[in-house]
Amino acid sequence: MTIKKFNYAKAYYLFKKIRSTEEKIIEIYESDVIKSPVHLSLGQESIAVGIALASNKKKDIVFSNYRSHAHFIAHGGDYKKMWAELFGKESGLSSGKAGSMHLGDLDINFIFTSAIVGSAISEAVGYALALKLKKLNSRVICYHGEGAMDQGTFWESLNFSALKKLPILFVCENNHLAIYSEQKKRMKTLNICKKVESFGVRSIKIEDNSTKNIFKYAHKALQGIGKNSQPVFLEINTYREVDHVGTNYDFELGYRKKDKQQLLKNLNELNYLKEKTKNFLQVEKKISKEISDALNYSYKSNFPKIKHIESNVTKE
Numbered sequence: 001m002t003i004k005k006f007n008y009a010k011a012y013y014l015f016k017k018i019r020s021t022e023e024k025i026i027e028i029y030e031s032d033v034i035k036s037p038v039h040l041s042l043g044q045e046s047i048a049v050g051i052a053l054a055s056n057k058k059k060d061i062v063f064s065n066y067r068s069h070a071h072f073i074a075h076g077g078d079y080k081k082m083w084a085e086l087f088g089k090e091s092g093l094s095s096g097k098a099g100s101m102h103l104g105d106l107d108i109n110f111i112f113t114s115a116i117v118g119s120a121i122s123e124a125v126g127y128a129l130a131l132k133l134k135k136l137n138s139r140v141i142c143y144h145g146e147g148a149m150d151q152g153t154f155w156e157s158l159n160f161s162a163l164k165k166l167p168i169l170f171v172c173e174n175n176h177l178a179i180y181s182e183q184k185k186r187m188k189t190l191n192i193c194k195k196v197e198s199f200g201v202r203s204i205k206i207e208d209n210s211t212k213n214i215f216k217y218a219h220k221a222l223q224g225i226g227k228n229s230q231p232v233f234l235e236i237n238t239y240r241e242v243d244h245v246g247t248n249y250d251f252e253l254g255y256r257k258k259d260k261q262q263l264l265k266n267l268n269e270l271n272y273l274k275e276k277t278k279n280f281l282q283v284e285k286k287i288s289k290e291i292s293d294a295l296n297y298s299y300k301s302n303f304p305k306i307k308h309i310e311s312n313v314t315k316e
């Protein structure tokens with residue numbers, strides 16, 4: 001088994017890139033150049049970074065959801081095309097017809113996402129079944145929120161993955177919220193891992209947002225999945241900084257309090273990665289350039305032509 005070393009510079013680059021991207025989205029959202037709703041991952045960056053660094057970019061298949069900017073960037077999706085997609089331009093990932101909630105890039109095995117909560121979970125398990133039947137030595141990584149576990153499809157899929165010993169890593173990003181509804185108002189028992197274990201799936205709970213820790217557990221889990229072909233479930237505690245959808249801070253809505261400690265914890269994590277990165281200035285310069293290049297590309301691109309309205313879409 002090859003043991004991967006945690007690369008601080010790469011982690012800083014990805015974390016900072018995700019954060020800077022979403023801060024840029026917030027900055028320009030009011031100007032209406034972004035043509036779709038956005039679900040931001042600010043506060044949750046370390047999960048995508050730790051998992052992506054632990055994954056095998058060439059082989060692993062990634063299923064995400066509508067809150068996917070962080071996953072998409074961390075796993076190396078086409079960055080310019082992502083921005084163009086948000087702008088609704090024809091040079092985007094889906095010719096500008098899909099928007100933020102449906103990102104995908106098959107060149108990096110990042111399956112197009114959906115706004116239907118939990119829908120990708122059964123698809124991910126189906127993909128893992130195909131990998132196993134075809135004896136392909138790859139693994140599926142399936143990101144979902146704890147809210148998706150309110151759906152029956154999650155438990156059916158989990159059961160099937162355990163029964164058929166499928167090579168899949170479930171990554172539950174537990175931000176304790178489904179829109180404005182707290183986990184404790186939706187679930188009688190909050191011990192998610194215990195429930196998952198009762199289905200015969202090994203589960204690991206990661207309490208904090210240490211990118212290195214997440215990387216470490218994910219790397220080990222992925223190696224075990226590859227070797228034994230069996231599912232593993234990671235629950236990672238996290239904190240959503242902004243509103244469920246859109247670019248506002250929603251603390252005045254009254255359903256939750258601003259948790260300054262959590263906000264600080266995330267910034268501390270970013271600063272920690274920065275301190276460990278000798279050439280952090282170069283890294284930051286590279287990110288700024290990537291963002292401005294992607295924005296230029298998106299501003300300059302055309303909207304899709306009306307005559308193409310029916311191309312690349314599924315017809316009844």
Ligand SMILES: Cc1ncc(C[n+]2csc(CCOP(=O)(O)OP(=O)(O)O)c2C)c(N)n1
Pocket residue numbers: 067115116117118144145146147148149175177178179244
């Ligand atoms: C099948 C379905 N039911 C309800 C919704 C409305 N909805 C959108 S996001 C969401 C919350 C999901 O929470 P979670 O899975 O924890 O993910 P998070 O948004 O916190 O990342 C809900 C209920 C939906 N899109 N699809």
